[in-house]
Amino acid sequence: DTEVTQTPKHLVMGMTNKKSLKCEQHMGHRAMYWYKQKAKKPPELMFVYSYEKLSINESVPSRFSPECPNSSLLNLHLHALQPEDSALYLCASSQDGWQAQETQYFGPGTRLLVL
């Protein structure tokens, strides 16, 4: 099983709403990632968790709050977002983030629209 699942597939929210994106993998991976992808652009790394600890935060605004409750689950809590935050949010996982060669497996993404 090399599947990474993400829910919801689509999300529309207002600027005052609070919502969460969820990601799950059952490959025994210990590294999980959040990426943001705008239309016609490459994915941009937001956060990396390794062994349930935040190891990389790419200077992401605090209105995005990641959480890794266990090694299989990764959440992204959203609060007071702006319309420019509308994008495809991709989750990925890999072995542990420390190997020289690690394949990252991506989920299908959550398409977020902020009104």
Place this chain on the structure above:
Amino acid sequence: GEDVEQSLFLSVREGDSSVINCTYTDSSSTYLYWYKQEPGAGLQLLTYIFSNMDMKQDQRLTVLLNKKDKHLSLRIADTQTGDSAIYFCAESRYGGATNKLIFGTGTLLAVQP
């Protein structure tokens, strides 16, 4: 600079070969990757190459690496309409705590029947 560059668009006829090019920046990158993204979907790993290799072949895919020029290419033989997608190269960089992928700008491959 930080950018990993790719040409924006490539159009080929079904059955022809496609060659997608990538110029990366970090000479210390140990692994380089090619991912495929179909419309509305996540990224699918196609293949990767270790930096001490010049070439890797995997069925219809051939990866060529010129480390001196920091140039990577992906050749798809006998291109099919199902190969139409955006292709991203990516280099692996050490992020200070864990490794991270830096993606290229992406190439849209359009395959004409």
